Amino acid sequence: MGAMQRRKGGDGEREIAALVRDLTGWDVRRRVRQHEGDSDLEGVPGWCVEVKRHARATRADVRGWWEQTVRQAASDGLLPVLFWRQDRDEWRGVWPVALLLGVQCAQTWMAYALSVEGTVEAWAAVARNINASSCPRYSVRWKVATAISDLGNPSSVEAFDRCDTRVE
Template sequence: MAKASRNKGATGEREVAALLRDRLGLDLKRRLAQYQAGGHDLDGWDGVCVEVKRHKKATQGDIATWWQQTLEQAQGEIPLLAYRADQQQWRFVIRPGDWGGPTLEPAEVCIEGLVAWVRNGQQMTLEVTA
């Protein structure tokens, strides 16, 4: 992986950690061993596997690939994919059923939707992804 890509990824991980700290009070840390051993990107949220992707663009194909990677890395934990394309806001892919919702089909939410699911088991915005 090129240094610029690693730096962009690390910056994205720090952004998501700060966003989740500010919105949910979580103290998440970058999982530095992931680059050598694989696995999710952020530690500190018990039972949740947080995968972070920061790219120039995010096509539906990219998101589907990243979601599959998140599912594989979750290993019994709740999968959570955070991604952001250049000039865009952070988006999150979750399975609402993991947060008290009606389905395990993936859904994409903004940060407000994620916070609502985590706190209340309900969404503010819900878009089913393919």
């Protein structure tokens, strides 16, 4: 990756950190020293954040970024959220539809087909109300090994039906 691409990525991370900070009131900042598998932002409780800033993005690109985000989140036991933006466009967020269905199970959010895409403002409204790290309403039990094996599996909808971790 060239210096210009790294700068563009860092600028995008700072931009989305400021936006999330403004929308949630959390102390969100760019993670300066990132290692493979680290969340791009710090201060987003219970979430693993991946940020992508590209000139153009196809649906296949977004799907690949989502799969990367899910793998990173699963390894840390966090909820995945992907923020991405094309040049001269608005920021978009992708997060698990399971949050809106009242189900917390890794199998229900692994597949891109079971994700939600919306504005950063919409994600922030969900995240503030379902703070994954402190909300006692949600019983979170991640089944990481099974979930990772289901990554990209078209039968992931069947995994949703097998999930036994429900909101109490």
